[in-house]
Amino acid sequence: xxxxxxxxxxxxxxxxxxxxxxxxxxxxxxxxxxxxxxxxxxxxxxxxxxxxxxxxxxxxxxxxxxxxxxxx
Numbered sequence: 001x002x003x004x005x006x007x008x009x010x011x012x013x014x015x016x017x018x019x020x021x022x023x024x025x026x027x028x029x030x031x032x033x034x035x036x037x038x039x040x041x042x043x044x045x046x047x048x049x050x051x052x053x054x055x056x057x058x059x060x061x062x063x064x065x066x067x068x069x070x071x072x
Contacts, residue, residue, distance in 0.1 A: 011060055012043045
C-alpha cells in the first residue's frame with residue numbers, strides 16, 4: 001500500500017520532492033497521523049501521514065539532533 005512514490009512541494013526551497021515509505025514501516029503504527037521525517041538537501045521536513053497513507057500535514061523541522069540509544 002505504501003509502495004508508490006509520494007510528492008510534495010518543499011516549503012523551504014519550493015522544489016518538488018518525490019519520496020516513499022518502506023513497505024513495512026507503518027505496520028506497528030497505532031495512532032495517526034504518523035510523523036515521517038524527510039531529509040531534503042540541507043533541511044528536514046516532518047510529514048504527517050494519515051491511516052490511508054495520504055499526507056495530512058507538513059512542517060519544517062527548525063532543528064534536528066540525531067540521538068543514539070544503548071541497549072541495557
